[in-house]
Amino acid sequence: MAAARGEFTSRFGFLMAAVGSAVGLGNIWGFPTNTASNGGAAFLFTYLIMAFALAYPALMAELIIGRHARANAVTALKSISPKPLSRYAAVTVGFVGIVTVSFILSFYAIVSGWMMAFFLDPLARLLGLNALAGWLTTDAELRNGLFVVAFMLLTVSIISAGVRDGIEKWASRLMPSLILILFLLILYVFTLPGAMQGLRAYLLPDFSLIADPTLIVDAMGQAFFSLSLGVGTMLIYGSYINKDENLPVVGSLVALLDVGIAVLAGLLILPAMYVAQNNGVQIYDASGGLIAGPGLIVSVLPSLFNTMGVIGLLISFAFFALMTIASLTSSISMLEVPVAYGVENHGVERRRAAMLIGLAITLISLAIVLSFDPWFDRVVTWTTEVSQPLLGFCFCVFVAWIWQRNEVLAEIKRGCPMAENGLFWKIWPFYVKFICPLAILLVYFQ
Numbered sequence: 001m002a003a004a005r006g007e008f009t010s011r012f013g014f015l016m017a018a019v020g021s022a023v024g025l026g027n028i029w030g031f032p033t034n035t036a037s038n039g040g041a042a043f044l045f046t047y048l049i050m051a052f053a054l055a056y057p058a059l060m061a062e063l064i065i066g067r068h069a070r071a072n073a074v075t076a077l078k079s080i081s082p083k084p085l086s087r088y089a090a091v092t093v094g095f096v097g098i099v100t101v102s103f104i105l106s107f108y109a110i111v112s113g114w115m116m117a118f119f120l121d122p123l124a125r126l127l128g129l130n131a132l133a134g135w136l137t138t139d140a141e142l143r144n145g146l147f148v149v150a151f152m153l154l155t156v157s158i159i160s161a162g163v164r165d166g167i168e169k170w171a172s173r174l175m176p177s178l179i180l181i182l183f184l185l186i187l188y189v190f191t192l193p194g195a196m197q198g199l200r201a202y203l204l205p206d207f208s209l210i211a212d213p214t215l216i217v218d219a220m221g222q223a224f225f226s227l228s229l230g231v232g233t234m235l236i237y238g239s240y241i242n243k244d245e246n247l248p249v250v251g252s253l254v255a256l257l258d259v260g261i262a263v264l265a266g267l268l269i270l271p272a273m274y275v276a277q278n279n280g281v282q283i284y285d286a287s288g289g290l291i292a293g294p295g296l297i298v299s300v301l302p303s304l305f306n307t308m309g310v311i312g313l314l315i316s317f318a319f320f321a322l323m324t325i326a327s328l329t330s331s332i333s334m335l336e337v338p339v340a341y342g343v344e345n346h347g348v349e350r351r352r353a354a355m356l357i358g359l360a361i362t363l364i365s366l367a368i369v370l371s372f373d374p375w376f377d378r379v380v381t382w383t384t385e386v387s388q389p390l391l392g393f394c395f396c397v398f399v400a401w402i403w404q405r406n407e408v409l410a411e412i413k414r415g416c417p418m419a420e421n422g423l424f425w426k427i428w429p430f431y432v433k434f435i436c437p438l439a440i441l442l443v444y445f446q
């Protein structure tokens with residue numbers, strides 16, 4: 001028996017939750033460094049095309065299916081599948097989504113734990129607890145394990161409180177703070193010597209790279225990961241949207257805000273890297289490329305903050321607060337996917353489901369912490385590069401090839417009565433039917 005379902009109370013609430021899911025480590029860490037190492041604005045340009053031409057239509061597919069079915073991905077995909085075979089495929093895709101997002105959360109929690117540790121470091125130093133500060137910023141299994149547990153406890157406690165009192169309430173508080181901190185940090189970094197050189201590296205295009213297959217694959221992967229696609233996150237958030245809401249409009253607002261915040265994050269990270277170089281910090285690795293992996297956030301930027309004296313403590317605190325907020329509003333959307341399934345399909349009480357599933361994911365994270373090499377990279381590649389694009393492909397196939405076209409239109413028309421004559425309905429059905437699946441496969445097999 002299905003429990004009573006939650007619903008977002010306002011458009012703002014939904015937007016903050018969905019943008020909170022979308023804006024995460026992918027935007028603030030992945031996007032700027034991908035841009036810097038892939039020909040600056042050439043990558044930005046390709047990314048914008050991928051985000052609006054491929055990821056936005058796929059996002060709409062998830063939101064529409066979710067709101068129509070008002071259920072988790074397994075049930076929702078089943079409910080739009082008329083034949084036994086497609087119902088079988090529906091259950092498979094729904095489950096693979098649940099497993100994929102749980103593994104994404106298992107590596108995400110590790111990185112988010114680092115962000116929390118670095119967030120506490122300036123406080124420890126301010127209090128003169130230098131040994132503690134050293135422990136917080138030194139990579140070690142014990143520290144990583146403890147912070148995975150702390151981060152997962154936060155995630156579980158928000159999800160336990162439900163859609164309105166957990167997800168919506170916290171996203172509506174945290175996301176405006178994130179945007180404010182981001183703006184303040186950009187303004188400050190722009191005043192420092194070296195920033196303009198970073199801005200040039202970010203914004204001057206190297207168009208010779210634009211047809212480079214790696215650039216295109218990276219841009220698509222980045223767009224899918226950033227919009228939280230394929231794993232049922234946007235589907236479940238869509239299932240909590242009010243029936244009167246205009247989906248094409250809210251969907252485009254989510255995509256615009258996500259892309260906008262990624263572009264803004266680039267205005268912070270790249271200039272900050274060159275300010276760091278100006279202050280004597282190494283920003284290129286041995287092969288001559290910009291340091292982009294974990295080293296960027298846990299070594300280059302902290303070294304920069306260390307060169308800035310007392311103000312560096314404040315900036316470090318604000319920066320890692322930003323990263324922790326971005327992580328948390330994404331991690332709650334990940335945990336909601338399996339929890340909603342447990343609650344709706346197995347009648348488990350929400351708090352219990354959140355705790356049990358949270359515990360299982362924490363154990364996976366701890367196993368990865370203990371055998372970081374090679375498991376961390378394997379899990380990242382398997383989930384974000386293999387599974388996520390394929391699942392995105394399947395969602396497009398479900399909405400365009402399996403679901404009845406008139407039902408799709410009817411769902412869109414609920415909040416947008418004139419949809420049939422609008423631009424969205426002229427373009428989107430063709431797009432999700434042919435362009436998106438083909439383009440995803442093409443890029444995938446590159």
Ligand code: PHE
Nearest residue numbers: 022024025026027225226228
């Ligand atoms: N979109 C998030 C980010 O950019 C990651 C994410 C992936 C969230 C999949 C939910 C589901 O970091």
